[in-house]
Amino acid sequence: xSLSDVLSPFSAWKNLFRDPVTIPDxxxxxxxxxxxxxxxxxxxxxxxxxxxxxxxxxxxxxDMVAVxxxxxxxxxxGLRPRIDYGRCCWxxxxxxxxxxSSLSMSNEYKWVDHDPDAFCFIPGVDLKHWDSSELGYRRPxxxxxxxxxxxxxxxxxxxxxxxxxxxxxxxxxxxxxxLEADRCVSCGLCVATCPTHMxxxxxxxxxxxxxxxxxxxxxxxxxxxxxxxxRVCTHRCETSCAARHEGxxxxxxxxxxxxIDQVTHDRIKxxxxxxxxxxxxxxxxxxxxAGPAGLTAAFDLAKAGHGVTVFEALPAPGGMMRYGxxxxxxxxxxxDEDVDVIRSMGVEIRCNTRVGEDISIDQLREQHDTVLLxxxxxxxRSTRIPGSEHEDVVSAVELLRRITFGERFDVPTTVAVIxxxxxxxxxxxxxxxxxRQQHGQVGVTLxxxxxxxxxxxxxxxxxxxxxxxxxxxxxxxxxxxxxxRDALTGLETVHCVSVFDDQGRFxxxxxxxxxxxxxxxxxxxxxxxxxxxxxxxxxxxxxLEWERNRIRIDADxxxxxxxxxxxxxxxxxxxxxxxxxxxxxxAASMMEAFAGTSAxxx
Amino acid sequence: MRDLYDRLKTAFPLGELTEQRPDLAFVxxxxxQLRSLLLHLRDQEGFTHLVLLTAxxxxxxxxxxxxxxxxxxxxCRDLGVRVMLPRDPASMDSIHDLWPTAAxxxxxxxxxxxxxxxxxxxxxxxxxxxxxxxxxPYRRDFDTLKFSDEVFAPRPxxxxxxxxxxxxxxxxxxxx
Numbered sequence: 001x002s003l004s005d006v007l008s009p010f011s012a013w014k015n016l017f018r019d020p021v022t023i024p025d026x027x028x029x030x031x032x033x034x035x036x037x038x039x040x041x042x043x044x045x046x047x048x049x050x051x052x053x054x055x056x057x058x059x060x061x062x063d064m065v066a067v068x069x070x071x072x073x074x075x076x077x078g079l080r081p082r083i084d085y086g087r088c089c090w091x092x093x094x095x096x097x098x099x100x101s102s103l104s105m106s107n108e109y110k111w112v113d114h115d116p117d118a119f120c121f122i123p124g125v126d127l128k129h130w131d132s133s134e135l136g137y138r139r140p141x142x143x144x145x146x147x148x149x150x151x152x153x154x155x156x157x158x159x160x161x162x163x164x165x166x167x168x169x170x171x172x173x174x175x176x177x178x179l180e181a182d183r184c185v186s187c188g189l190c191v192a193t194c195p196t197h198m199x200x201x202x203x204x205x206x207x208x209x210x211x212x213x214x215x216x217x218x219x220x221x222x223x224x225x226x227x228x229x230x231r232v233c234t235h236r237c238e239t240s241c242a243a244r245h246e247g248x249x250x251x252x253x254x255x256x257x258x259x260i261d262q263v264t265h266d267r268i269k270x271x272x273x274x275x276x277x278x279x280x281x282x283x284x285x286x287x288x289x290a291g292p293a294g295l296t297a298a299f300d301l302a303k304a305g306h307g308v309t310v311f312e313a314l315p316a317p318g319g320m321m322r323y324g325x326x327x328x329x330x331x332x333x334x335x336d337e338d339v340d341v342i343r344s345m346g347v348e349i350r351c352n353t354r355v356g357e358d359i360s361i362d363q364l365r366e367q368h369d370t371v372l373l374x375x376x377x378x379x380x381r382s383t384r385i386p387g388s389e390h391e392d393v394v395s396a397v398e399l400l401r402r403i404t405f406g407e408r409f410d411v412p413t414t415v416a417v418i419x420x421x422x423x424x425x426x427x428x429x430x431x432x433x434x435x436r437q438q439h440g441q442v443g444v445t446l447x448x449x450x451x452x453x454x455x456x457x458x459x460x461x462x463x464x465x466x467x468x469x470x471x472x473x474x475x476x477x478x479x480x481x482x483x484x485r486d487a488l489t490g491l492e493t494v495h496c497v498s499v500f501d502d503q504g505r506f507x508x509x510x511x512x513x514x515x516x517x518x519x520x521x522x523x524x525x526x527x528x529x530x531x532x533x534x535x536x537x538x539x540x541x542x543x544l545e546w547e548r549n550r551i552r553i554d555a556d557x558x559x560x561x562x563x564x565x566x567x568x569x570x571x572x573x574x575x576x577x578x579x580x581x582x583x584x585x586x587a588a589s590m591m592e593a594f595a596g597t598s599a600x601x602x
Numbered sequence: 603m604r605d606l607y608d609r610l611k612t613a614f615p616l617g618e619l620t621e622q623r624p625d626l627a628f629v630x631x632x633x634x635q636l637r638s639l640l641l642h643l644r645d646q647e648g649f650t651h652l653v654l655l656t657a658x659x660x661x662x663x664x665x666x667x668x669x670x671x672x673x674x675x676x677x678c679r680d681l682g683v684r685v686m687l688p689r690d691p692a693s694m695d696s697i698h699d700l701w702p703t704a705a706x707x708x709x710x711x712x713x714x715x716x717x718x719x720x721x722x723x724x725x726x727x728x729x730x731x732x733x734x735x736x737x738x739p740y741r742r743d744f745d746t747l748k749f750s751d752e753v754f755a756p757r758p759x760x761x762x763x764x765x766x767x768x769x770x771x772x773x774x775x776x777x778x
Contacts, residue, residue, distance in 0.1 A: 049765055050765060051764070051765045054762060058746050058747055059746050059747050059750050060747050060750070060751075062762075063760055063761060063762035063763075064762050064763050064764075064765060064768075065761075065762070065763065066763060066768070072768065072769055072772035072773060077763075077765035077768055077769050078768070078769075078772065079763055079765055079768055084757055084760060086754070086757055087750055087754075089746065117757070117759070120757060120759075120760070187765055187766075188764070188765055188766030188769075189765060189766075189769070191766045191769070191770070192766070192769040192770065192773050192774065197770070197774065201766070
């Protein structure tokens with residue numbers, strides 16, 4: 001017998017002072033392991049009802065069901081997952097794929113019930129005692145089934161683009177687009193947010209499949225301006241994207257552009273013409289204004305066999321897409337392609353034809369069954385500050401129009417832009433380019449009423465403007481234009497403390513002690529636009545119902561006159577895609593009006 | 603673990619060492635070398651205990667991975683020995699003569715993955731799946747949904763809504 005054999009019974013005594021590892025009451029207290037995949041938990045406030053858990057479930061154990069107390073809203077379907085424990089195999093793929101990490105599993109594993117249907121339940125809604133359990137399976141840090149980061153878009157560097165109107169954004173190549181498309185979980189939450197409800201998951205799927213013609217077909221079902229929207233859309237869809245909760249939203253806009261970039265223009269025309277009614281209906285429609293609202297309505301109506309004539313005051317069609325958006329964001333030839341497809345449906349566009357001068361609205365009414373007003377907002381608003389009547393104080397829309405015309409006017413070395421929205425950025429960046437071309441340097445100061453984080457322009461516009469040398473000063477209110485011996489010399493601004501009052505009304509509050517002078521040989525006002533309704537004439541203006549400065553329309557875009565519809569920025573802003581949606585609505589409404597009535601004889 | 607790995611490498615062609623914890627690491631060895639490596643670990647290196655034997659189905663690569671987890675009680679450390687085998691037909695030498703418990707693991711793997719271990723006691727008898735005639739269920743090409751649909755009656759009252767369609771009904775029902 002060795003010494004250790006003698007001592008070992010006593011060495012066990014040292015364990016007396018350690019915490020026991022055995023469970024004192026094993027019959028009642030048997031917790032699952034800390035990362036046990038037990039019964040589900042769902043944080044229903046975090047859950048967005050995207051249904052990705054249902055899609056990944058290998059056993060079809062999950063249903064998406066409506067829950068009374070949860071409302072459907074943009075970015076949240078209002079549905080919540082219900083799990084059938086008769087089918088669940090606790091693989092936890094639903095937890096791993098969950099786009100918001102709302103879904104998890106507790107370490108609880110005991111559940112006894114006499115009613116088999118009790119095991120089909122909505123976690124987080126049908127309350128359970130394990131709902132607040134801290135332990136259980138969570139998706140491990142860094143473990144993701146879907147890509148978190150957006151595929152970076154190739155863009156011209158500031159030093160290359162700063163003196164050029166060449167398009168900045170390169171567009172995805174095939175490989176980049178596939179990678180980005182692969183991040184999409186096809187939940188479709190974005191579809192409701194898109195004003196024209198584009199079939200986003202379906203067209204993104206065509207990129208994964210490499211079936212670009214089908215992609216174009218899907219785009220044209222809801223939007224005849226995919227070249228335009230693929231470049232300049234405000235992409236509100238991306239604010240509803242499930243991927244944005246724990247990563248970058250899918251680059252939906254760039255993927256749309258990628259699809260339309262892959263198919264030849266002639267083939268796009270063929271695809272867009274599919275289903276076109278070749279037999280004329282005999283109905284005639286006049287559309288005033290060849291912007292996105294008017295041309296979308298024209299596309300739908302012409303495709304259905306109705307006669308459409310678009311009257312455009314300016315030399316080329318496109319409206320603000322051509323005369324407002326600078327070429328470096330939307331090249332004219334891409335806009336031309338979209339318009340050409342619309343023309344190929346049989347739409348006649350009469351440019352340089354201003355209603356009220358070249359033809360009267362009464363004539364249009366006499367010669368057509370219906371008329372659409374889609375005239376846009378082409379008049380700049382003025383600040384009306386002292387000195388703003390000077391000839392070198394101009395509106396942004398007028399200047400942008402002149403740039404599109406190709407006028408090569410001289411830009412002074414110093415320019416002040418008043419306004420913090422996207423139009424202000426457009427003109428500031430355009431003038432900065434011209435200054436660089438003419439003087440080799442930039443001297444644009446942009447003053448915005450809003451504070452930096454409240455400015456209305458898109459963040460990327462603000463950042464890119466700064467990269468190109470535009471000096472952006474937030475929280476400045478314009479006070480007066482400074483004029484010396486008839487020449488404009490600068491802009492005086494004061495600090496703007498707040499823009500809105502307690503009730504949320506526009507009521508800027510200034511600190512008069514904080515004054516700045518910005519040198520300016522040219523001042524551009526970009527504080528908003530108005531429509532020019534003068535051509536309507538007195539009697540029609542009287543007859544129409546108005547809502548402040550806008551013609552009143554109903555949900556279908558009808559005015560109070562039975563023959564007249566209105567759409568676009570002039571009645572309902574703010575962007576191209578909203579105008580496209582309105583164009584579809586109006587075409588449908590007009591066609592409803594045509595149904596059952598015979599065409600007028602003209 | 604690096605010291606052990608360096609010693610083993612002099613006698614066996616091993617893959618990379620994967621150190622998961624200070625007391626847990628994995629090595630890969632060719633199918634033909636497994637038996638002699640396990641014997642060496644048991645008799646020379648103190649890894650006397652077979653903790654478990656399990657498999658992973660690398661369907662895309664056409665392989666099964668077997669993991670023999672060995673424990674050295676005195677040194678308080680574990681070494682996982684991994685072997686890759688072709689998926690079809692999947693067959694591996696039995697080690698039930700080295701550790702009798704291996705027979706049970708091998709019988710389970712035979713049933714759940716369809717990996718054969720010729721000569722292993724009762725290897726072809728049902729383990730827990732009585733009368734199973736389908737694809738072994740742990741193979742990744744086993745379609746659990748199809749199986750559930752065929753074998754179990756659908757639960758009454760189950761229905762699901764598509765988020766896109768549901769949002770349309772709720773938010774813009776009148777539009778086509």
